[in-house]
Amino acid sequence: MICNSYHRTHGFQQFFKTFSFTGSKFVGYDCRYVGRRFFSDDKNDEKGSVRTNKSIWNAADLQRVFNNNRTWRKEMLSQDSQVFTKLSQGQEPDYLIIGCSDSRVGPEEIMGLKQGEAFVHRNIANICVSSDMSLLSVIFYAVNILKIKDIIVLGHYGCGGVMAASNNKDLGLIEHWIHNIRDVQRLHNDELQKISDPERRHQRLVELNVQEQCLKLFSNSFVQHMQAETRLTQMKMYPRIHGMVYNIYNGKLNYLDIDFKSKIEKLRDIYTVADFQNHNPIHIDDATHVNVNVNVNVDIYRTTKSLKSMTNCHNRPYTKNDHKIIKKDVADRLVLIRPNSGRVPPRPLQCYASTTIRELKIAILKLSGSPFEQQKLYYKGKLLSDNDSTLDINGIAKISEIELREAIIPSRFNR
Numbered sequence: 500m501i502c503n504s505y506h507r508t509h510g511f512q513q514f515f516k517t518f519s520f521t522g523s524k525f526v527g528y529d530c531r532y533v534g535r536r537f538f539s540d541d542k543n544d545e546k547g548s549v550r551t552n553k554s555i556w557n558a559a560d561l562q563r564v565f566n567n568n569r570t571w572r573k574e575m576l577s578q579d580s581q582v583f584t585k586l587s588q589g590q591e592p593d594y595l596i597i598g599c600s601d602s603r604v605g606p607e608e609i610m611g612l613k614q615g616e617a618f619v620h621r622n623i624a625n626i627c628v629s630s631d632m633s634l635l636s637v638i639f640y641a642v643n644i645l646k647i648k649d650i651i652v653l654g655h656y657g658c659g660g661v662m663a664a665s666n667n668k669d670l671g672l673i674e675h676w677i678h679n680i681r682d683v684q685r686l687h688n689d690e691l692q693k694i695s696d697p698e699r700r701h702q703r704l705v706e707l708n709v710q711e712q713c714l715k716l717f718s719n720s721f722v723q724h725m726q727a728e729t730r731l732t733q734m735k736m737y738p739r740i741h742g743m744v745y746n747i748y749n750g751k752l753n754y755l756d757i758d759f760k761s762k763i764e765k766l767r768d769i770y771t772v773a774d775f776q777n778h779n780p781i782h783i784d785d786a787t788h789v790n791v792n793v794n795v796n797v798d799i800y801r802t803t804k805s806l807k808s809m810t811n812c813h814n815r816p817y818t819k820n821d822h823k824i825i826k827k828d829v830a831d832r833l834v835l836i837r838p839n840s841g842r843v844p845p846r847p848l849q850c851y852a853s854t855t856i857r858e859l860k861i862a863i864l865k866l867s868g869s870p871f872e873q874q875k876l877y878y879k880g881k882l883l884s885d886n887d888s889t890l891d892i893n894g895i896a897k898i899s900e901i902e903l904r905e906a907i908i909p910s911r912f913n914r
């Protein structure tokens with residue numbers, strides 16, 4: 500009764516006092532007070548005594564973690580006095596690790612990774628649910644922003660989640676999560692039923708669970724689009740996906756040798772959403788190898804001038820090979836790629852007013868094998884960047900004709 504009375508009078512007045520209003524617009528409120536009022540077990544609250552300047556929890560109960568933190572910080576600084584300054588400047592992790600929440604399988608500890616080396620997502624039994632917003636956000640950020648090249652699904656023997664899925668008991672809410680492992684069991688039931696030793700059967704289910712979660716990652720659209728992109732621009736597909744299992748009984752980490760190629764082949768027709776075949780925005784007729792360095796100079800001319808005069812201006816003879824590449828009725832720009840190392844002759848490429856720096860880089864990649872991201876294109880000493888362009892809806896950089904003329908076309912040909 501006292502409590503009710505408190506809520507009706509003093510409590511509500513105090514509660515609303517903690518809000519600030521600008522006109523009718525809500526600005527904010529004191530979280531400490533609200534948390535304290537409704538979640539505290541402090542007996543003083545029953546008497547209506549309100550404290551707003553202290554935490555409801557006693558930090559002294561957690562003294563161990565603060566002591567540990569002090570020791571750890573000291574140790575870190577003794578190894579490198581600038582360690583926190585460096586880490587505060589940003590992260591460039593090598594791996595995305597999707598592991599189990601189990602307290603015995605901290606990925607960084609097991610793999611000996613330092614701060615900043617792994618981007619980590621953990622849940623019960625390291626499951627990749629295709630509609631899990633938390634996991635999807637992690638994958639999106641890791642793949643598209645951090646440009647992580649390796650994703651590791653890390654399972655472990657003795658996994659409580661996997662064990663639970665092997666029993667016919669309802670675990671309430673968790674049952675709906677481990678249902679995903681029951682699905683793995685169903686997919687591989689024939690193989691699992693042949694294993695008589697229950698411990699080995701459990702271990703095999705752990706491995707198969709990791710395998711199936713890896714396949715889920717292959718089917719993820721963010722992963723697929725990045726793989727299609729890097730296949731074109733770097734001649735390799737990133738991110739790569741790996742399955743690993745940690746043995747809690749002896750501390751060993753094992754790489755699962757999964758034949759992803761044949762497994763993906765079977766799933767390709769169902770799950771492929773990225774365009775791996777036609778991800779190439781430019782067509783190059785002649786893909787003869789030419790030794791182009793990573794740093795190249797480009798000159799761009801309009802093809803209104805005769806082919807002969809254009810090639811002559813670079814003091815080199817016209818060759819038959821040029822004619823194959825430059826089709827006057829199709830291309831309206833001629834790009835001469837001149838490696839700055841010297842001896843290699845300039846290489847002409849046919850282009851259009853709408854050809855982008857990005858497309859140009861892809862063409863150079865095809866001709867020379869120079870990695871897309873490492874190419875530096877110069878025009879008259881000025882570094883051309885992908886930002887010299889706007890982005891269209893497909894993420895393909897485009898430069899308008901005017902921008903191209905002003906930025907790149909030499910004035911003597913710009914008539």
Ligand SMILES: [Zn+2]
Binds near residue numbers: 624655658659
């Ligand atoms: Zn586990």
